[in-house]
Amino acid sequence: MNRLLVLAIAILFLADVPDVRAEAPLGKWVRDAQKRVVKVYGAGGLKGLEAYQSGFLVSPEGHIATAWSYVLDVEPIVLLDDGRRFESKIVGFEPALELAVLKIEATETPFFELNNERTVDWGDPVIAVSNLFNIATGNEPASVMQGTVASVTDLNARRGTFKTPYRGKVLILDLIANNPGAAGGAVIDSNGQLAGMLGKELRDSTTGVWLNYAVPANALRTTIGDIIAGRKTTVVNSSTATLPRKDSHNPGFLGLVMVPDVLETTPAYIDTVAPNSPAARVSLRPDDLILLVNGQRVDSQRTLRSLLRTIDRRDDVELTVQRDTQILPVTLQP
Numbered sequence: 001m002n003r004l005l006v007l008a009i010a011i012l013f014l015a016d017v018p019d020v021r022a023e024a025p026l027g028k029w030v031r032d033a034q035k036r037v038v039k040v041y042g043a044g045g046l047k048g049l050e051a052y053q054s055g056f057l058v059s060p061e062g063h064i065a066t067a068w069s070y071v072l073d074v075e076p077i078v079l080l081d082d083g084r085r086f087e088s089k090i091v092g093f094e095p096a097l098e099l100a101v102l103k104i105e106a107t108e109t110p111f112f113e114l115n116n117e118r119t120v121d122w123g124d125p126v127i128a129v130s131n132l133f134n135i136a137t138g139n140e141p142a143s144v145m146q147g148t149v150a151s152v153t154d155l156n157a158r159r160g161t162f163k164t165p166y167r168g169k170v171l172i173l174d175l176i177a178n179n180p181g182a183a184g185g186a187v188i189d190s191n192g193q194l195a196g197m198l199g200k201e202l203r204d205s206t207t208g209v210w211l212n213y214a215v216p217a218n219a220l221r222t223t224i225g226d227i228i229a230g231r232k233t234t235v236v237n238s239s240t241a242t243l244p245r246k247d248s249h250n251p252g253f254l255g256l257v258m259v260p261d262v263l264e265t266t267p268a269y270i271d272t273v274a275p276n277s278p279a280a281r282v283s284l285r286p287d288d289l290i291l292l293v294n295g296q297r298v299d300s301q302r303t304l305r306s307l308l309r310t311i312d313r314r315d316d317v318e319l320t321v322q323r324d325t326q327i328l329p330v331t332l333q334p
Contacts (some may be wrong), residue, residue, distance in 0.1 A: 029192030030127060034083045034141040035110045037186050039131040040066055040088075040102070042076035054130040054142070054185035054198070055102065058114065062086075062106035063228050065220065066184035067200050068093045068327060073267060073289070078104050083139030090297065092227035095320045095327040098166050098200065099220055101227040112186065112194035114221040120171065120195045122151045128177050128214075130198055142185070147175025155213070168219055171196050173212040176201065187214045194237025240310045249308040249317055254332050255279035258301050265300040270321075278332040284321065291327070292320035 036057045044051035055066030055078070064078060078088045088103035093100035118127060128145045136142050150172045171187065178201045184248040194215030203210050226232035242248070251258055255277020259269045267291040273279045290298050293307040294317065311317055317332040 003269070020257075023203065029188060029190075030129070030144055031141070032110070032192055033112075033127065033129045033188045034144070034188060034237075036112050037129045037131070038064055039079040039081070039134075039142070040064075040071060040076050040184065042071040043073035044070075050134070050180045052131065052134050052181050053183045054132075054164050054193070055113040056129075056186040056197070057109050058101075058224055059111050059228055060108055062104040062109050063091070063111075063224075064088065064102040064104065065197060065224055066100050066102060067197065068095060068098050068100040069183060069200055069323065070289075072100055076102065078102065079136075079138065080109070081139065081141060082236070092147070092232055093297075094223045094227075095111040095291070095329060096121055096166065096170075097215065097220060097282055098222060098327060099197070099215070099223060101224060104228075106331070114194065114217050114224060116221065118152070118169075118195075118216050119189045119191070120149050120219050121195050122149050124149050125190050126171075126173065126175075126195055128173065128175055128185060128198060129188065130177070130179075130182040132177075132182040132185070133178040134181050145175045145177065147173055150174040152216075154179060166199075166215065169216055170199070170213040171216060173214060175212060177212040177214070178210045242306070242309045243312060245309070247313055249311045249313055249315075249334075250305065251308065253313065253334070254317065256284070258304070261301045265302075268298045268304045269300050278317075279333060282330040282332060285323065287323075289322040290319055291322055291331065292318070295319050 038055045040053050040055045042051060042058060051071060053067060053069060053071050055064040058065045072090060076088050078086045088102040088104045091101050091103045125148055128140050132143050139279045152169060152171055155166055155170045177198050182198050183200040186194055187193045187196040187198060194217045196216045197220060198258050199213045199215055255274035256270055256279050257272040270284060270286055270288045290304055292298060296307055298304045313334060320329050321322055
């Protein structure tokens, strides 16, 4: 009789235990997510850095969100899940979020919707989908890692030890996401919704500890929407009037000597900085790459000179520069 009673109690107890496997995020959502994740190929960085990363579709018209990095020094090539290959255009980026939005000529693409609210909290299961280690080079599905959200915290609470311009909430991930090629990948929750974008490889400069993190999707939503709608763009405005040379800025007036301009699209790398110049006062250095001038993208030295010709010599110049893996905003005052 006692054995029957124990068995009955055990059956009732097990009936109330949720099926962990059924609630795990692995399942049909994963394949749907893989179809929305893309492989991004662009420029290699200094010291042999990889020329590839990840991204994910955010509109049915072929808009792609990804991490801003040296890979995007050139207009990147994008491979979809089905193996189709597209040339892409950078339609906008926000250095403070380390976010870029690309556009390919494709329609009716599967995409992630961006929610207003954060969809995960600490302890929640998540899936990271990306092209880490460049494993998916054609129509192979993107790589998948399962883990949990260890915490949700402000990245600037790290007391400056992690070198990144982003200051805001991040999802600290209990999974190894800081691998080459994973940056810009998607993090999804157990309902298949986009929870965040995998950040770039980030290492504590003091302790050497690597940080596995993602920027929450709700932190990206407004900027991505503004870029897609054309309210925020880094595309050069060709209608802006050019000022006479004596009235406008130029690299030399700011104290910048650029690397030799030998190509049609020579990148705007700084070669030397003149002492006691506006550039020296904001600690610009040789090998810094100028990305933006007053919010407009610099894709070559020719574009840099053209943009400076539109700015009165008496006015400040807002630059965004890339230094190794950092993206830094500076203001040059004449």
